[in-house]
Amino acid sequence: MLxxxxxxxxxxxxxxxxxxxVTFIILQLPPGDFVDAYVAQASAMGTAISAGEAAAxxxxxGLDQSVWVQYYKWMAHIVHGEFGQSFEYxxxxxxxxxxxxxxxxxxxxxxxxxxxxxxxxxxxxSAVRQYSxxxxxxxxxxxxxxxxxxxxxxxxxxxxxxxxxxxxxxxxFSSEFQLAPWSWxxxxxLAGHLPVPMLILALAGTAQLVRIMRANLLDELxxxxxxxxxxxxxxxxxxxxxxxxxxxxxxxxxxxxxxLPYTVSGSVIISVVLSxxxxxxxxxxxxxxxxxxxxxxIILMLGVLTVxxxxxxxxxxxxxxxxxxxxxxx
Amino acid sequence: MSATTAENKxxxxxxxxxxxxxxxxxxxxxxxxxxxxxxxxxAMFADTIAYTEPFDTQSARSYIPPQPITWFDxxxxxxxxxxxxxxxxxxxxxxxxxxPDPGETRDLVLFGHGYEYRLFGLIPTDIHLLGVSNSxxxxxxxxxxxxxxxxxxxxxxxxxxxxxxxxxxxxxxxSLVLGVLLGGISGLYGGWIDVVIQRVIEILRSIPTIPxxxxxxxxxxxSWTPQQVYFVITLIISLIGWTELAxxxxxxxxxxxxxxxxxxxxxxxxxxxxxxxKHMVPSFLSHIIAAVSLALPAMIIxxxxxxxLGLGLRxxxxxxxxxxxDAQNLQTLALAPWLLxxxxxxxxxxxxxxxxxxxxxxxxxxxx
Numbered sequence: 052m053l054x055x056x057x058x059x060x061x062x063x064x065x066x067x068x069x070x071x072x073v074t075f076i077i078l079q080l081p082p083g084d085f086v087d088a089y090v091a092q093a094s095a096m097g098t099a100i101s102a103g104e105a106a107a108x109x110x111x112x113g114l115d116q117s118v119w120v121q122y123y124k125w126m127a128h129i130v131h132g133e134f135g136q137s138f139e140y141x142x143x144x145x146x147x148x149x150x151x152x153x154x155x156x157x158x159x160x161x162x163x164x165x166x167x168x169x170x171x172x173x174x175x176x177s178a179v180r181q182y183s184x185x186x187x188x189x190x191x192x193x194x195x196x197x198x199x200x201x202x203x204x205x206x207x208x209x210x211x212x213x214x215x216x217x218x219x220x221x222x223x224f225s226s227e228f229q230l231a232p233w234s235w236x237x238x239x240x241l242a243g244h245l246p247v248p249m250l251i252l253a254l255a256g257t258a259q260l261v262r263i264m265r266a267n268l269l270d271e272l273x274x275x276x277x278x279x280x281x282x283x284x285x286x287x288x289x290x291x292x293x294x295x296x297x298x299x300x301x302x303x304x305x306x307x308x309x310x311l312p313y314t315v316s317g318s319v320i321i322s323v324v325l326s327x328x329x330x331x332x333x334x335x336x337x338x339x340x341x342x343x344x345x346x347x348x349i350i351l352m353l354g355v356l357t358v359x360x361x362x363x364x365x366x367x368x369x370x371x372x373x374x375x376x377x378x379x380x381x
Numbered sequence: 382m383s384a385t386t387a388e389n390k391x392x393x394x395x396x397x398x399x400x401x402x403x404x405x406x407x408x409x410x411x412x413x414x415x416x417x418x419x420x421x422x423x424a425m426f427a428d429t430i431a432y433t434e435p436f437d438t439q440s441a442r443s444y445i446p447p448q449p450i451t452w453f454d455x456x457x458x459x460x461x462x463x464x465x466x467x468x469x470x471x472x473x474x475x476x477x478x479x480x481p482d483p484g485e486t487r488d489l490v491l492f493g494h495g496y497e498y499r500l501f502g503l504i505p506t507d508i509h510l511l512g513v514s515n516s517x518x519x520x521x522x523x524x525x526x527x528x529x530x531x532x533x534x535x536x537x538x539x540x541x542x543x544x545x546x547x548x549x550x551x552x553x554x555x556s557l558v559l560g561v562l563l564g565g566i567s568g569l570y571g572g573w574i575d576v577v578i579q580r581v582i583e584i585l586r587s588i589p590t591i592p593x594x595x596x597x598x599x600x601x602x603x604s605w606t607p608q609q610v611y612f613v614i615t616l617i618i619s620l621i622g623w624t625e626l627a628x629x630x631x632x633x634x635x636x637x638x639x640x641x642x643x644x645x646x647x648x649x650x651x652x653x654x655x656x657x658x659k660h661m662v663p664s665f666l667s668h669i670i671a672a673v674s675l676a677l678p679a680m681i682i683x684x685x686x687x688x689x690l691g692l693g694l695r696x697x698x699x700x701x702x703x704x705x706x707d708a709q710n711l712q713t714l715a716l717a718p719w720l721l722x723x724x725x726x727x728x729x730x731x732x733x734x735x736x737x738x739x740x741x742x743x744x745x746x747x748x749x
Contacts, residue, residue: 066584073593080600198732200682202689203705203724210714210721221711309586316591320686324709334592335690338599346599350592357589 055369063362070354071129075122078347089138129351137345139337144348148330152352154223155329158322159314160360161245162252166310167303169257174264175296178272181265189261196258201317205251205324212247220247221325229328248325252317256310263306264299271295307364312357319353400667403744410740413733420730424543428498431536432509432522435699437496442531444717445480448523450489461489463522489522526719528707537699538723544700546730548615549680553673555619556680560626561669567627568634569657575631582624591686594618598692607698614693618683622676629672633665667745675738678731685727701727 086108093100109115116124128135134144177186199207212220222229223244228237271277272295280290322331330349337346391399404410423430445466454460467482493512499505511522525534567578597617601610637643646656681701687693688702689709696703701723707713708720 062580062583065580066587069584070588073588074596077593077596077600080597081602194732194735195728198678198735199724199728200686200731202686203727206705206708206714206721207724209711210718213711213715214718312587312589315589319589319591319595320690323690334595335692338595339691341599346596350596353592354588358587361587 052369056366059362059365063358066358067355070351070358071126072122074347074351074354075125077350078125078343079118081341081343089136093138134348135344137337137342139340139342139345144345147345148333148349148352151328151330151333152356154327155315155318155322155331155353156356158245158248158252158327158329159311159318161249162314162318163256163307163310165249165253166256166260166314169253170260170264171303173257174261174299175268175291177261177265178268178299179291181269193258193261196254199254201251201255202320202324204254205248205321208247208251209325221327223248223327223329248318248321248327251321251325252314255317256313260303260306260310264303267299267301268295271298304364304368307368308361311360311364315353315357396663396667400744404740407740407743409736410744413736413740416729416733417737420542420726420733421546423539424546425501426510427540427543428500429508430510431533431539432493432495432511433533433536434496435532435537435540436697437532439531442523442527443529445523445527445531446717447526447534447719450524451486462486463489487522525722526717528717528720529713534704534719534722537704538701538726541699541701541704541723542726544611544694544698545681545684545702545727548611548618548684548700549677552615552619552680552684553622553677555616556622556676557626557669557673559619559623561630563623564627564630565634565657568631568638571635578627579631582627585624594620594683594687595690595692598687607694610694611698614684614687618680618687622680626669626672626676629668630665633668634661637661637664667741671738671741671745674734674741677738678734681727681731681734 086105089108090100090105106115132145136142137144137147140147173189177189180186209220212218223241224237225240225244228240231237272291274295277290277295280294281287285293318329319331319334321327322329323335326332330353334346334349337343337349394402448463451462451464452459454462463486465482465487467480469480489511492508492510495507495509495512497505497507511524523533523535525538527533528537563578567575594617598614601613605613643656643660646660651659684693684700685702685705688695688700689705691706694700694703704720704723705727708717708723714721
């Protein structure tokens with residue numbers, strides 16, 4: 052158990068380190084360094100930055116030194132929570148991101164809960180009533196869910212919402228709450244806007260999970276112990292729910308490792324389409340306007356949070372599944 | 382009697398025949414194979430199937446709705462026609478705009494003449510699959526309407542399929558090379574190399590990819606030519622696909638290493654290279670083909686997504702993602718809902734590839 056714990060935490064640390072390197076590369080990719088961009092931006096806004104100030108900035112970020120020193124300095128800043136200034140907004144990056152990060156997390160976790168909440172009953176139904184009309188319908192919806200890229204789904208739902216129901220599905224807040232400080236009324240408003248993006252985000256993952264759940268449960272249902280349970284006269288509900296379903300549940304916990312990165316990725320795209328106030332549109336905008344400090348900070352935060360989420364779920368899995376706890380399963 | 386002959390047939394059939402027989406039973410996969418083939422045919426003959434110069438912009442023709450084809454004339458004879466377009470000048474703004482004129486029709490002709498192009502990049506011609514007779518510039522054909530700049534959506538859609546479908550192919554080849562190489566090394570040598578490669582795959586799979594690829598794609602300088610951008614985007618999306626392929630190849634290598642016929646070959650003194658290419662690769666080639674056909678739709682989705690966000694291919698290049706970018710906001714969708722038609726081929730081709738891949742995967746293991 053301890054070995055597993057050490058291995059998991061170690062892997063998470065290495066992953067986070069890898070993410071910082073990739074983020075640093077992305078930060079370095081555009082031609083010129085970011086002080087150049089900063090100076091150009093400032094002079095466009097009418098505030099001149101002297102050569103001395105620029106040199107001081109370069110020195111502060113170590114841009115006049117080797118790449119390794121630069122990486123080290125950048126890391127040192129980040130560890131202290133200093134992500135730098137956004138050129139475009141002229142404010143600290145963390146301030147620009149603000150609530151958006153929490154809304155992204157809320158949306159992603161919500162989507163995963165919806166995925167599980169839908170996949171469990173549908174998976175059980177599809178396996179127990181194999182080849183029924185319902186099974187075929189769910190399989191069909193599942194295939195469509197897998198095949199339609201989620202940004203297209205968002206576009207189509209937005210169009211249908213506008214045309215058929217005459218409602219606008221975009222955004223997470225009604226216009227009167229957009230700039231209002233947090234209050235219960237605003238939370239309630241958010242709760243009303245969340246379900247549609249959550250469902251869109253959850254569809255592809257649900258489709259995949261249903262397929263796995265159905266296949267696993269079908270395998271379990273053919274086992275002799277199910278026949279035994281039936282022969283002993285257990286109620287059908289008990290026969291299915293008590294043992295086979297529990298044995299087939301494994302993918303629910305074990306797939307979170309890929310479900311979480313997938314959902315976070317998806318949230319970025321559908322947020323752009325549905326103009327949700329998450330980090331998605333901000334990331335896109337910052338990348339297009341080459342506001343690299345803002346863009347790379349968002350990429351870094353999303354990556355690190357995803358790794359933490361996966362680690363947390365793995366620890367949870369260890370707590371739930373005795374096979375891992377006792378070290379029988381790698 | 383017939384049962385035994387059937388059994389005998391199975392007993393002596395080659396691996397390839399067994400796979401084909403098993404694949405044939407999967408009707409949905411068979412249909413999907415034809416659909417995929419049709420898509421690639423369209424991509425090959427895209428210039429012939431398109432009937433309007435896809436870059437030809439005319440602001441006056443902006444947002445013309447799709448022209449319906451009338452298949453039969455008043456006497457019930459087969460005689461496909463479309464309504465001609467009539468220019469109207471707005472009395473207040475003096476803006477000239479075209480709308481279908483119900484009174485006047487134009488004949489639809491097969492293999493008519495249109496803009497000049499080179500078939501397969503070689504043969505200069507101006508023959509197009511469809512055209513309208515006696516056409517003046519303003520009453521060209523607009524089967525799926527026009528976009529904001531007055532370009533024909535159908536012609537652009539057909540040409541976009543060429544970009545989007547080949548980018549998937551090139552990307553899948555690149556990730557196949559990476560996947561087979563790293564997966565093969567991992568499965569063949571085992572030990573610490575295997576551990577390192579497996580951990581790298583695990584790390585790559587635990588990072589949300591889209592934000593990362595967005596960051597990489599955004600660094601492509603604006604001054605690059607469409608060809609350069611195409612190449613880089615292909616490279617970026619192929620970095621997504623290789624982990625899954627590597628996993629499949631490694632699994633196969635590990636399973637085969639324990640097989641009796643490999644031990645027999647080793648005992649007979651066959652070289653390592655001979656064992657790999659003569660004995661191992663043929664027995665998992667079909668698995669790789671199946672994995673590739675499942676990886677392709679993911680590539681197509683990636684390209685479409687990146688281009689849709691404005692970070693992938695950029696105009697003047699045309700791909701499905703670039704076309705969908707036009708349909709990005711609600712105002713445009715309310716004004717010109719036909720722009721959303723581009724979603725249809727994307728969904729169909731991805732579904733077809735998924736079914737085809739499923740069928741191939743089942744067929745790849747004829748004894749399973």
